[in-house]
Amino acid sequence: MARRPASSRRPPTPAPDVAPWPVGPVAVTTGTAEVVPEPGRPRAATLLVNGVPSSFVDLDDPDLLDFEYMQQMAAVVGTLADRRPEPAVLHLGAGGCALARTLAHRYPGARQLAVELDGELARLVRAWFALPRAPRLRLRTGEARAELTGVGDASWDVVVRDVFAGDRTPDHLTTSEVAREVARVLRPGGVYLANCADRPPLALARAEAATLAGVFRHVAVVAEPGQLRGRHYGNVVLAGTDDDGLLDDPALARTLRTLPVPARILVGAELREFVGRATPLHDPPQEPSHAAPASPPD
Numbered sequence: 054m055a056r057r058p059a060s061s062r063r064p065p066t067p068a069p070d071v072a073p074w075p076v077g078p079v080a081v082t083t084g085t086a087e088v089v090p091e092p093g094r095p096r097a098a099t100l101l102v103n104g105v106p107s108s109f110v111d112l113d114d115p116d117l118l119d120f121e122y123m124q125q126m127a128a129v130v131g132t133l134a135d136r137r138p139e140p141a142v143l144h145l146g147a148g149g150c151a152l153a154r155t156l157a158h159r160y161p162g163a164r165q166l167a168v169e170l171d172g173e174l175a176r177l178v179r180a181w182f183a184l185p186r187a188p189r190l191r192l193r194t195g196e197a198r199a200e201l202t203g204v205g206d207a208s209w210d211v212v213v214r215d216v217f218a219g220d221r222t223p224d225h226l227t228t229s230e231v232a233r234e235v236a237r238v239l240r241p242g243g244v245y246l247a248n249c250a251d252r253p254p255l256a257l258a259r260a261e262a263a264t265l266a267g268v269f270r271h272v273a274v275v276a277e278p279g280q281l282r283g284r285h286y287g288n289v290v291l292a293g294t295d296d297d298g299l300l301d302d303p304a305l306a307r308t309l310r311t312l313p314v315p316a317r318i319l320v321g322a323e324l325r326e327f328v329g330r331a332t333p334l335h336d337p338p339q340e341p342s343h344a345a346p347a348s349p350p351d
Contacts, residue, residue, distance in 0.1 A: 100149035108149025122288035146216035253283035259331035269293030
């Protein structure tokens with residue numbers, strides 16, 4: 054189990070009472086959700102969505118992030134927060150809202166919105182996990198890309214993409230067209246963080262990095278070294294920004310190296326070497342309409 058990172062800003066505080074956790078899977082709109090308590094820690098649990106681990110939550114320690122990719126994302130947000138306290142964060146994909154809970158704890162004045170496709174899951178998660186209330190954390194039911202297109206220009210400091218169907222991000226959320234939408238809604242100097250689950254030889258992560266490089270001035274890839282060397286399946290964090298000093302900040306690299314599972318960040322020449330010959334991803338071309346022409350008026 055991951056220990057709390059040294060950058061923790063506040064001591065753990067007990068959470069208020071929450072709805073009792075169910076035993077076994079319960080039905081949600083898109084399948085099932087299950088809360089699996091951690092042995093010996095009755096107020097800590099893993100949320101499974103359709104049998105796949107989605108989040109780990111400790112009700113008594115909102116600062117703890119167990120999933121390594123969330124620790125890596127939080128490190129990037131922390132570097133941004135050193136420049137602009139209380140960042141506004143848009144989450145595309147909510148799950149158990151573990152990252153949102155931690156960011157709310159570290160930055161109490163931050164405004165967050167989490168978009169979740171499954172409305173019933175969002176309702177249960179709020180009841181089970183003592184999530185902060187609006188305006189600190191709002192939950193919205195909707196499809197991530199559709200909701201993104203309705204977001205105002207330059208309205209968020211951070212956009213997090215953490216959407217999965219099974220063990221893969223849906224293709225329509227990985228394209229250049231989506232990245233341009235994200236860039237539109239980010240404030241100047243904001244950052245896009247995308248969770249990419251991939252397996253050797255990391256073809257998807259390389260293509261996604263190439264995609265972001267076509268939209269943002271600065272791009273980085275973050276993961277533990279074995280994952281970057283293509284040794285196993287796992288999560289790669291992709292980051293894009295127009296801030297000239299955010300992703301290559303030496304303090305960020307040090308923070309990532311000192312996580313419970315040390316991580317590397319690739320920028321500049323290392324990032325270009327990682328991308329190699331990968332090419333950006335795009336939406337498929339729209340097929341021409343074959344509808345019959347309208348009849349002339351009588």
